[in-house]
Amino acid sequence: MDSSSARKRGRPPRAFDGQLDTRQALVRAGVAVLTEKGFAATGIDEVLRAVGVPKGSFYHYFASKEGFGAEVIDAYAAYFARKLDRFLRDPVLPPLERIRAFADDAERGMRRHGFRRGCLVGNLGQEMAALPEPFRHRLLAVFEDWQARMARCLEEARTGGGLRPDADCGALAAFFWIGWEGAVLRAKLEQDAAPLRRFTEGFFRSLPLAGPHA
Amino acid sequence: MDSSSARKRGRPPRAFDGQLDTRQALVRAGVAVLTEKGFAATGIDEVLRAVGVPKGSFYHYFASKEGFGAEVIDAYAAYFARKLDRFLRDPVLPPLERIRAFADDAERGMRRHGFRRGCLVGNLGQEMAALPEPFRHRLLAVFEDWQARMARCLEEARTGGGLRPDADCGALAAFFWIGWEGAVLRAKLEQDAAPLRRFTEGFFRSLPLAGPHA
DNA sequence: GGCAATTCTAGACCGATCGTCTATAAAATC
DNA sequence: GATTTTATAGACGATCGGTCTAGAATTGCC
Numbered sequence: 001m002d003s004s005s006a007r008k009r010g011r012p013p014r015a016f017d018g019q020l021d022t023r024q025a026l027v028r029a030g031v032a033v034l035t036e037k038g039f040a041a042t043g044i045d046e047v048l049r050a051v052g053v054p055k056g057s058f059y060h061y062f063a064s065k066e067g068f069g070a071e072v073i074d075a076y077a078a079y080f081a082r083k084l085d086r087f088l089r090d091p092v093l094p095p096l097e098r099i100r101a102f103a104d105d106a107e108r109g110m111r112r113h114g115f116r117r118g119c120l121v122g123n124l125g126q127e128m129a130a131l132p133e134p135f136r137h138r139l140l141a142v143f144e145d146w147q148a149r150m151a152r153c154l155e156e157a158r159t160g161g162g163l164r165p166d167a168d169c170g171a172l173a174a175f176f177w178i179g180w181e182g183a184v185l186r187a188k189l190e191q192d193a194a195p196l197r198r199f200t201e202g203f204f205r206s207l208p209l210a211g212p213h214a
Numbered sequence: 215m216d217s218s219s220a221r222k223r224g225r226p227p228r229a230f231d232g233q234l235d236t237r238q239a240l241v242r243a244g245v246a247v248l249t250e251k252g253f254a255a256t257g258i259d260e261v262l263r264a265v266g267v268p269k270g271s272f273y274h275y276f277a278s279k280e281g282f283g284a285e286v287i288d289a290y291a292a293y294f295a296r297k298l299d300r301f302l303r304d305p306v307l308p309p310l311e312r313i314r315a316f317a318d319d320a321e322r323g324m325r326r327h328g329f330r331r332g333c334l335v336g337n338l339g340q341e342m343a344a345l346p347e348p349f350r351h352r353l354l355a356v357f358e359d360w361q362a363r364m365a366r367c368l369e370e371a372r373t374g375g376g377l378r379p380d381a382d383c384g385a386l387a388a389f390f391w392i393g394w395e396g397a398v399l400r401a402k403l404e405q406d407a408a409p410l411r412r413f414t415e416g417f418f419r420s421l422p423l424a425g426p427h428a
Numbered sequence: 429g430g431c432a433a434t435t436c437t438a439g440a441c442c443g444a445t446c447g448t449c450t451a452t453a454a455a456a457t458c
Numbered sequence: 459g460a461t462t463t464t465a466t467a468g469a470c471g472a473t474c475g476g477t478c479t480a481g482a483a484t485t486g487c488c
Contacts, residue, residue, distance in 0.1 A: 036343045037341075037343045037344040038252075038254070038340065038341060038343075038344065040251075040252070040254050040255035041254035041255070041341060041343075041344035042344075116342075116343050117343075118340070122340065122396075122399060123340055125399050125400070125402065125403040126252065126332065126336065126337055126340040126341075126399050126402075127251075127252060127255065127340075128330075128402055129250045129251045129252075129330050129331075129402075130250075130251040130252065130255035130256075136403065139403060140403060140404060143400070143403075171412065171415075172416075174409075174412050175412055175415075175416035177396075177400075178393065178396045178397050178400050178409050178412060178413050178416075179393035179396045179397070179413060179416070180396065181396040181399055181400065182336075182391075182392045182393045182394065182395040182396025182397065182399065183392050183393070183396065185336060185339050185340055185395055185396065185399070186339070186357070186391075186392050186395065188339065188340075188342055188343075189339040189342055189350065189353060189354060189357075190354065195388075195392050198385065198388050198389055198392060199389060199392050199393060201385075201389070202386075202389035202392075202393070202417075202420045203416075203420075205420040205422075206416045206417070206419040206420035208419075
């Protein structure tokens with residue numbers, strides 16, 4: 001959605017030009033802004049200005065700010081799930097290396113955005129007390145999903161002999177995401193990637209690696 | 215400050231009654247509310263209602279919402295530093311046990327508040343992008359302070375023979391706080407203490423414990 | 429191809445919030 | 459006890475977020 005295109009009243013002509021679908025553009029901008037500033041601190045107007053769309057359009061596509069937020073969460077979850085799979089199922093790397101690759105990529109991502117953007121799910125989680133209740137379950141479900149994907153990767157490491165046979169991969173995956181969110185938060189605050197690396201290091205130290213096999 | 219006490223215009227009589235100092239009461243209420251809902255989502259009016267104080271008083275004591283926020287951070291930092299010392303310097307427990315005691319206490323605290331309150335510093339950290347810049351340095355300083363206190367405790371563990379002599383206590387302390395904030399966030403989201411325990415467990419697994427001594 | 433129905437935009441509108449201001453009154457000072 | 463200082467009371471305006479109604483272009487139908 002190009003802000004240079006002056007809008008006229010009424011239904012716009014079919015988009016011949018390269019304009020994205022308005023709804024999609026709004027959600028996309030919402031992901032960016034909410035990842036940076038959270039839900040409560042973000043005004044609809046800000047999203048609208050970024051996309052160059054008037055307020056009326058917004059409430060045509062979404063029932064409310066809350067409804068918009070829910071869709072933004074879904075979009076982010078979908079985006080992040082794809083990204084996770086790209087790393088955690090990468091067949092050319094051994095399982096534990098995939099986790100490092102994910103962390104490295106996240107670091108690059110944060111650096112690219114000047115450490116202003118964090119994790120949408122973490123942001124909104126922090127705001128829980130001020131958020132509509134339905135958000136809570138949605139966010140929890142997202143964490144469970146990520147945890148499952150991480151657990152699967154760790155299980156591959158276990159069956160592959162990287163982790164000890166008695167490793168509790170579910171618990172380890174939970175540990176990872178719990179701490180990772182903290183690391184992202186801290187990296188945002190310090191505007192530096194060190195916390196991400198520090199946490200990743202600590203996580204790997206905590207793994208029950210298989211000893212040199214007998 | 216009791217909301218049942220009807221206020222009259224003008225300067226109030228010296229507080230014979232149990233009324234707290236108004237300024238102090240505002241800061242105290244601010245800590246409670248900001249710990250729950252963060253800075254942006256909280257209106258001044260809400261704090262005023264909680265304390266039963268009119269707006270005029272607020273802007274007599276504080277230059278702005280931002281100035282108020284800064285004092286709230288300081289008050290929370292002081293409160294938390296005292297709490298930390300109470301646990302991390304407890305002479306009747308071995309150093310590593312003190313950390314567990316701290317975690318247990320934090321769990322009780324979150325449970326007592328129905329998992330609605332998190333960590334003020336973590337909350338505001340998450341909001342960074344929408345917060346006045348001076349907050350950032352203040353929050354960073356608080357983390358550094360906590361980290362130093364934790365590192366000292368870990369060093370006691372090292373010299374006491376609980377940790378290996380080559381343990382990097384500063385890095386371990388950093389790892390702790392990075393992940394701990396994540397755990398608090400997650401506990402708030404799940405409304406359950408499990409994340410706190412899971413992280414604490416993982417943290418201890420990551421520690422380079424001294425082997426059975428030769 | 430004309431007419432209703434649908435789709436989407438424009439922006440007015442209301443309420444809430446932030447920060448200020450004036451009025452008022454008690455205490456402190458001398 | 460007169461004056462200055464401290465502190466509360468609450469109205470006020472500017473701004474902004476969220477909702478809603480009106481209106482215009484397009485689509486579908488026959």
